[in-house]
Amino acid sequence: MPTSPHGSPDRGLKPFILAVHREALETAAAKGLTGALAQVAALQDTASLASAKAGRPVTEEEVMRLLLRERRTLRIREAAGAPLVAPVRKPAAAPSRFRLGRWRTVAMGVAWSASAGLAGKVRL
Structure with a gap:
């Protein structure tokens, strides 16, 4: 053959x-x-x-x-x-109100610091 x-x-x-x-x-x-x-x-x-x-x-x-x-x-x-196995992930906890506020200010371009207020203005 x-x-x-x-x-x-x-x-x-x-x-x-x-x-x-x-x-x-x-x-x-x-x-x-x-x-x-x-x-x-x-x-x-x-x-x-x-x-x-x-x-x-x-x-x-x-x-x-x-x-x-x-x-x-x-x-x-x-x-x-083989079955496709996705990694098991723990559901994320809802962010706290503080973190949400922080994320919003960072997203808007406004940064907070511990000693200063908005955008570096000194508090009196």
Whole structure:
């Protein structure tokens, strides 16, 4: 069966590739490989085994595209399945009459100070 124009392997190979890649990662870890080296080894093993099953060469690029597409759809499913939770906020208490008056004077551009009256005029 030929490859689709998008470069993904045949539809019947998808579950096989996903399962083989999972096992290849475990095998690489058992061999003591870590990080990018383990990823590359697993990718090469997966491509090799998928080629044998498909009866045609399956490239590492095809395997990587399939893995990335599967990872992306999994993230989308997780995001869609998780309910959006808004943070619970305590309702604000009504401001006191003093604060309301203070806000009004500040909004009008009039500032109060402790020792002076309106706009810095000294009280007598």
